[in-house]
Amino acid sequence: MTSLLHRVKSKMAIFAHRKARGMLDGEYGSVFRGRSLDFDDLRAYVAGDEVRDIDWKATARHGSPLIRRYVAVRRQTVILVTDTGRNMAAVSRSGETKKDIAIMALGVTGYLAHRHGDVVGLVSGDAAATHTIPAKSGEAHLERLLRHVDGHTSLDSAASRLEDQLDHVARTVKGRNLLFVVADEVPASPAMGQVLRRLRAQHEILWLTIRDAELATAGGGQPGAGYFSVADSTVLPPGLASDASVAAAYADAAASRDHARRAMLRQAGVTEGTVDSSQDVITALFTLLERHRRAG
Template sequence: MTTSLVAKVKSRMFIVAHRRARTMLDGEYGSVFRGRSLDFDDLRAYNAGDEVRDIDWKASARYGAPLVRRYAAVRRQTVLLVADTGRNMAAVSRGGDAKKDVAVMALGVLGYLAHRHGDLIALVSGNAESSSSLPPRGGEAHLEVLLRRVDEAVAPDGGRSDLTAQLAHVARTVAQRTLLVVVADEAAIDDEDEALIRRLAAQHEILWLTVRDAELAGPDAPRRSYDVADGGVLLSLLADAGDVLADYRRLVDERNDRREALLTRLGIVEGHVDSVDGVLPAIFRLLEKHRRGR
């Protein structure tokens, strides 16, 4: 019997993360929609990390301890998850896990947070050959279908990765303003991508989570590995030469610096994750960074 991917996500959230951490993660997610059609809901005890401006001082004085206001959305929001399912995601992440597994866990955590808050979840995924979408719906069963779609689509012999194709699909098909959550690897951004991302950022709010690639050069690199993009052998022994290693790292840094600089200019918050174990803290940092930047 196939293990539920949602069950794996919930196990990690409710076993690895203690109750206080889960409460803070819920609070950070809720802050994404702060100020958007939100009504006062109730009061709860103040937790570390809560916004000071949300403290209800009069109620706190009566209660004898700090209380913060909680808000509920008047209508359900839509969270659109955008995922690269090309063969690049079948490669290994910096922490040693398959990038696909890291991406599925990240999508699962964000999707489950959306579910807990009553929001709708949609998906756009694909590779250079085709893009597909799942419409916005609620519920764990829908989240399971979404995660399964991503998990089963990624394979070493699958289509070439092309995040641009997925973003272009969103630009063509999604008219209503929504929250886009992009989960991809260390994608290179060219002029075409820049124009497309700029267009999307003007219409939607975007959170970007980058799954870091494995080190392919230097002492921590595997002695023999393969490039999933073309099947070629990567001879890391050759990269021990100082000039080769320096050039490789310079190119990687330039690629990542361009992407990070563009996202920063457009007000898009980017987070980074190395492994499945690092997903929860990475998402917390991403949401916290978004809240502090608003």
């Protein structure tokens, strides 16, 4: 089995060639500030860095923008929160398994944190149980986290219940941390909103939503065999979803559902990003970090 982290790194390498090298690191560093006043060194400015970190004098001397780097006061703790229930074994909007997208997103974030010198922990689980892997540094640890997610998510897992994991974090994690939540299109609920507000008071929260499969399209564009529900294995006959009135009602319902979830997250002060496929993970993360920095 090839290393999951290796896959993440190669994806990031491709991205780094496409966009400015180091841009993600800059975004991450800006978001997860852990600076002290102890100057470390200078490095070249990359897009996404805080403008106020530019050492203008050094820049003037050097001719190109330079950034001051400080020795971190303390190690940040990044807690990856994800769902390893049955839902994540379902397909995403792009047709990939949502688990693979989640692993890619968790890996990229964890690797960025690792490069920044932060420790990464994992809280994952389903309706039956919640597992915690304490925060540590190192690529081997990161690989272990990803393997845990990969190994625990299957169609035979228990049902998904992300509220349990969030509740677990609220009850057990002390101190101010960075929460990176990878979820699917969970419905908005008052209980979830409450636990998110409670968590937001303590932590920084980034929320990445993996888009679920489109169940009905007006043109009947979905392939012939249709879907079955991971919850109870009921079959959704493909002919029904292509019905025009059903598709229209579905589009309305999906829009209002998305709106409700966004409203819940916004109300709780959580920044949300969305991702359709593993190709888009890095772009989506970049957008998410950018949005969080602006908001923050």
